[in-house]
Structure formats: C-alpha cells, structure tokens
Amino acid sequence: MPTSQSSEPGDTRITISNICSVQGFKMMRFILDRMLGRMRSWLRLFGYDTIYAEEGEEDGTLFLRAKHEGRILLSRDKALVERCRRRGVRAVQIRSLDIVGQLTEVMIHLGVDPSPKMIRCTLCNDQIKRLNKDELEALREEGYDYIPVSPPDDREFWQCTGCGQVFWEGGHWENIRKTEELLRRRYMTAERLRHKLEHWIEHSEGHLESYRKAMEEAGDLGLRDVQDDLKQAVQAMEDATGWLMSALKRLKMEDSGEG
Template identity: 45%
Template structure:
C-alpha cells in the first residue's frame, strides 16, 4: 500500500493522534464521531473492513479482535502523541510532513480560499483581522466551514513533526 493510500480509523482513547494524522494529510476517521454504543468495537472493525482502514487503538482486546477479522490493526502503548506517530512511522513508513489537505475537525478535504471566499472568512471570529489585510493564504473546509492558515501554531506543528522524524531516525 502506498503512503497516500493509508486510511485510518482511531479509537476514542487517541483523540490527539486523530488531529495529527489529519494534519499530515491522512484520511482518518474517529470513534469520537460515532454515537457511543456498547457495540462500538464491532462498529470500528466493520468500518475498518468495509473501507480498508487501519485500526489504531490502545485497547489490546479490540486490536486482537480486529486482526482475527482480517483488519490491519496497530496497538498503541504510549499516551504521548509523538510516540504514537513514531510507532505508525515504524509500522507504515508514514510521511509526516504537515500539509493543508484535511480538516482536523471533520476529516474533509480542504481547498485553498479564493477571492470570493474572503467575505465569509471575515465573518469567522477566530481569524485575526490583520491576517485579512496582509495577504495570508487561507484554506477552507466546505463541509464544516473551518478556516485554516499557517500562523504561529504552524511553527509548533513543524517543530513537532521534525522531532518525531529525528527520534524515528535514531531508533
């Protein structure tokens, strides 16, 4: 399987990992998007099978059940998202260069904002006004309306990605 084809489904114990996989451009579904149910584990396995997704979980029983059902599954041992990303890099050789292709909220693909989008962007309270004036590049999720830009948080994202890559190379 090629890197760009990796698709994940992640259990509710790994909420931060979901956002990071989306930041790196991976199609990632979350158990947090499902209605809580006593049959959630079965639902996760069925989704993984039906959609060809890799199941990622901290639940050993779930991972074993998934593997018996023919699902690719990875058990996470650490609570730290950097360790989790390193584990996935080790298993699948993930490319963890951040990009603006997936919405971290709803997993939809993002599109670059055009001139016709700026009136709507101005209405978003989280977008600082000075960014609208200085030619900042924006991306928009057409599904949930979230607006993205490479602000000061982007440096933290790049730093974290670099740390994970460096740690992975030292393994």
C-alpha cells in the same frame, strides 16, 4: 493545529487527484479508538482520512467500520487489535501514552509521513481547499472579520469543504513544524537502530558458528566441563539472536498478525 474559526459551510470540493498529487504520499485511512483522541487531528493534519470511535461505540462496530471502509484500526486495546487481525482487518496496537510516542509508532510501523499536508480538515476530516485572493476578499466582505486584514506576508488560507472552517498558518504553526522535525529525527534514530540490529544479527551467526566449533573441539579433547560451558554460550547466543530478530521485526513495518 492551524488556527481556525467557525464560518458557513463552503461548497467547492477538491478532487482525489488533488490529494494524491502530494508527492510520495501513501494514502491510508484510519479509525481510532476513543483512547487515541489526540492522534485524530494530527493524522488529519498529515493528510490522512481519520475517523474516531463514537461515544459508547462497541468494539464490534469499530471492526465493521474498519472492514467496510478499508480503514486501519489503531487502538490501545491489544485484544481488540488481535481480534481484528484474525478477521482480516489491518490493526495496530498503540502502546505510547504521549502523542509524540503514538505518532512515532504509526510512523515506524505504517510509514505515516509526519508533514502537514493541508488537504484535510483537522476538525471534521473533510477536504480543505486553498483560498485565492478573491475568495479570501469575498469571505472578508461577507463579514468573516477573523481573517486578518492585509496579512503582513502572503500567508495562505484554506477552507474546509465540509464544515467551512478557515485555516491559516497561525501561532500554532511553529509547534507543528517543531513536532514534524522531532518526528523526523526519531525516524532517523529508529532507522539507525534497525541497521545496528541487522548488523548484530548477521554477526552473531558468525560467532555462533565459532562457539559450536569450539564446543566440538573441547569435546574432542575430552574436556567435558569446558564443553558444557560452551554449550551454554551457544544457547545464550541463539537466544540473544532470537531476541534481536524479534526486536528488528517490531521496528519494521507491521504486516503480520504479530503484535
């Protein structure tokens, strides 16, 4: 996360059009269950409006909040995800336990873009705005001495319009960039895997055709044992194709009620 210190709440708000001006940014809103706490600040860092289940909040409340606020529910709880989908709320079951795995899942299944956007507060989810030199100077004069005096570079600063938190590209920034790169590499690997699967599925249909023909030929020759073996091969090929198609579906964007 960007470095942050507490301060007084600010009052200037940036507009939605500002948010949407981040190029190619597909706006999605999320609600997370309590088991996915680490995803919260990352999704906010990536610019997504993300809220988190309150302590002791019931599954039913999560569902209602997702429905009323148009949020996608992310949960480790398969049963909850299925209930939400049955009742028309978009929900994705997260299976990974580690944060990079979890982010990979939302990137592949929902198209989450893993680059820091600096439009949303990682702490409170409100919008943040870039501070200009005068605003920065004003904050310093007000005694916000945690803001580095005369930064060595033209580093940028942001302030949350909700909680007033000030952010800048601090020591954690390198880790953020590394995670972004890792996620992008993972996305490319998944993309290649998708292409391989598509290729194999297409290919296996051709093979299946040949196996069936061979099976018929063996039958015509009266070679029942050969025919039986080839029949097994046809069945196995059909099964394999089915599994490949299932794997491909899971690698694509989620949109159905299937988990």
